[in-house]
Amino acid sequence: MSTPILSVENLSISFGGLTVIDDVSFIAPEGGRVALIGPNGAGKTTIFNLLSGVYRQDKGHIRLGGALIDDAPSRARIGLGMARSFQNIRLMPHLSVVENVMLGQHSRADRPGGMWAPLKLFGRSPARDEAEALLADMGLGTWPGQEVATLPYGIRKKIELVRALAARPRLLLLDEPAAGLNGTETAELMAFLDRIAGTGVTLLVVEHDMSLVRSLCDTAVVLNFGRKIYDGPTAEVQKDPQVLEAYLGPRHAGEDAHVA
Amino acid sequence: MSGYWAGLLTLLAINVVFAYGIYLAVAAGQLNLGGAGFQAVGAYAAAWLAFEMEMPLAVTIAASAVVTGVVGYLFAFPILRLKGVYLVLGTYAFAEVVAGVILNSDSLGGAMGMPVPTFIDWQVPVIAAAATALLCFYLMSTRFGLVVRAVHDDDLVADLMGVNVPRIRVIAFGIGAALAGLSGGLYAHAYSFVEIQNFNAALSIYVLLYVLLGGAQTPWGPFAGAAFFTLLPELLRAGLPALTEMLSALLGKTGVISTPDESWRFVILGVVTVLMMVFRPEGLITRAAIERLTHPRRRAKDTAVEVTE
Numbered sequence: 001m002s003t004p005i006l007s008v009e010n011l012s013i014s015f016g017g018l019t020v021i022d023d024v025s026f027i028a029p030e031g032g033r034v035a036l037i038g039p040n041g042a043g044k045t046t047i048f049n050l051l052s053g054v055y056r057q058d059k060g061h062i063r064l065g066g067a068l069i070d071d072a073p074s075r076a077r078i079g080l081g082m083a084r085s086f087q088n089i090r091l092m093p094h095l096s097v098v099e100n101v102m103l104g105q106h107s108r109a110d111r112p113g114g115m116w117a118p119l120k121l122f123g124r125s126p127a128r129d130e131a132e133a134l135l136a137d138m139g140l141g142t143w144p145g146q147e148v149a150t151l152p153y154g155i156r157k158k159i160e161l162v163r164a165l166a167a168r169p170r171l172l173l174l175d176e177p178a179a180g181l182n183g184t185e186t187a188e189l190m191a192f193l194d195r196i197a198g199t200g201v202t203l204l205v206v207e208h209d210m211s212l213v214r215s216l217c218d219t220a221v222v223l224n225f226g227r228k229i230y231d232g233p234t235a236e237v238q239k240d241p242q243v244l245e246a247y248l249g250p251r252h253a254g255e256d257a258h259v260a
Numbered sequence: 261m262s263g264y265w266a267g268l269l270t271l272l273a274i275n276v277v278f279a280y281g282i283y284l285a286v287a288a289g290q291l292n293l294g295g296a297g298f299q300a301v302g303a304y305a306a307a308w309l310a311f312e313m314e315m316p317l318a319v320t321i322a323a324s325a326v327v328t329g330v331v332g333y334l335f336a337f338p339i340l341r342l343k344g345v346y347l348v349l350g351t352y353a354f355a356e357v358v359a360g361v362i363l364n365s366d367s368l369g370g371a372m373g374m375p376v377p378t379f380i381d382w383q384v385p386v387i388a389a390a391a392t393a394l395l396c397f398y399l400m401s402t403r404f405g406l407v408v409r410a411v412h413d414d415d416l417v418a419d420l421m422g423v424n425v426p427r428i429r430v431i432a433f434g435i436g437a438a439l440a441g442l443s444g445g446l447y448a449h450a451y452s453f454v455e456i457q458n459f460n461a462a463l464s465i466y467v468l469l470y471v472l473l474g475g476a477q478t479p480w481g482p483f484a485g486a487a488f489f490t491l492l493p494e495l496l497r498a499g500l501p502a503l504t505e506m507l508s509a510l511l512g513k514t515g516v517i518s519t520p521d522e523s524w525r526f527v528i529l530g531v532v533t534v535l536m537m538v539f540r541p542e543g544l545i546t547r548a549a550i551e552r553l554t555h556p557r558r559r560a561k562d563t564a565v566e567v568t569e
Contacts, residue, residue: 052420075419075421075422084420092410093413094413094477095413103406127403
């Protein structure tokens with residue numbers, strides 16, 4: 001088997017004596033679609049913050065494409081091939097759609113020529129053309145010049161994903177991509193994510209919506225109280241007694257219940 | 261050109277350069293309340309080189325920008341670790357320290373001030389203001405400008421997008437300091453005398469007001485703010501007697517009308533400032549306003565698409 005794109009090894013972190021992530025290991029194979037699930041407070045977002053470098057782990061290692069990235073500062077990680085979206089959309093509200101996407105290109109453009117060449121002043125620029133082409137490719141070419149704050153929630157979710165894609169990541173971390181979306185919007189987002197995964201990008205998805213997890217992801221890692229309790233195919237996850245217990249409590253675990 | 265208009269134009273040009281200096285810091289999310297300190301560094305650098313070293317004008321003006329830029333750049337490293345109101349206080353303290361140092365240094369004239377031999381009329385400041393405006397429009401149109409605005413909006417996400425946030429802040433602050441210093445150099449030569457008492461806290465507040473009330477979203481804002489607040493007192497100076505006469509006529513008051521006190525200008529200025537804060541909290545000129553002016557039709561079309569979605 002080839003080197004996994006992401007390999008998390010014995011990761012631990014505690015905040016003021018409270019162990020939030022406890023010895024968690026898992027891998028995401030190249031081109032895979034891995035779900036990271038668990039009840040509230042299980043540590044899913046903490047794992048994301050560790051992966052993207054917002055927090056530093058107390059113990060353990062993170063490898064991206066086989067290379068250790070423990071010491072890479074948070075701003076360097078997107079350039080190493082790991083981009084992320086946020087639980088609550090964190091687009092730049094005063095930037096236009098295309099400007100947000102151009103911000104996503106930053107890790108590839110941060111050199112003197114890219115930094116000080118105008119993006120708009122004298123007509124067009126390669127960076128802007130590329131961003132607009134990416135938006136059009138993803139079916140979002142309608143509003144390049146509009147401030148994102150004025151657009152509907154579902155559209156902004158997609159724009160945030162396109163911004164992450166603009167970095168040309170190998171691994172995309174999605175923190176609850178379907179949160180706050182209605183049924184139609186979720187279905188649209190699913191198709192959108194399918195397309196992204198189709199380009200060969202590896203997905204690591206934190207999500208509560210189990211039907212979305214089942215249809216989007218091949219494998220799932222289940223966390224409970226900061227520990228890994230399951231790691232395997234998504235199809236089997238709801239039959240696992242430990243997972244049932246984590247979600248439903250020990251009393252109901254024996255009943256023929258459906259998770260979420 | 262009459263002396264009055266030349267003087268007004270000079271003041272306007274100096275204020276525009278000064279406002280752009282503060283704008284670059286504000287655009288990256290740093291309120292710089294030390295404007296007077298940076299302007300003083302530039303003014304004294306130019307004055308000292310002209311008076312003591314007898315340097316030509318081109319050297320003194322350039323030095324005012326370079327020296328202040330270096331000072332601002334070095335000062336930025338420690339100060340930009342501060343956030344919010346602490347940063348405001350830190351920059352304010354910087355201006356106080358500059359004033360204290362100059363006041364106590366004999367070689368810079370102390371409280372007596374220092375004469376500046378080479379006089380410049382309105383042309384040099386106006387050219388400098390135009391060049392400064394062009395530079396800022398250019399900077400804000402580059403990826404650097406995009407990143408500056410991103411840092412202003414959300415520095416954590418900017419960091420995760422690969423932006424070296426501290427570096428961007430230091431560069432924006434340093435270039436801004438250089439421009440504030442340039443405005444000081446222009447000031448020194450335009451008024452032929454520098455006196456540290458003129459670089460006081462009120463000046464720092466005024467220039468920050470130019471930027472905030474003009475609007476920090478686009479490079480149009482500082483120009484509009486500086487122009488508005490430089491010209492408004494003059495308009496009021498000319499218009500106030502006429503205004504009182506008109507009001508008295510309306511109220512049916514007759515007899516001798518005394519011209520109102522000069523200080524009433526500043527009361528009206530204050531009222532206008534408060535009204536602007538209430539009705540245009542993002543400043544006089546915003547990105548949305550420019551978008552509406554330049555693309556009225558595209559905007560309408562977009563809204564239509566949005567509705568059918």
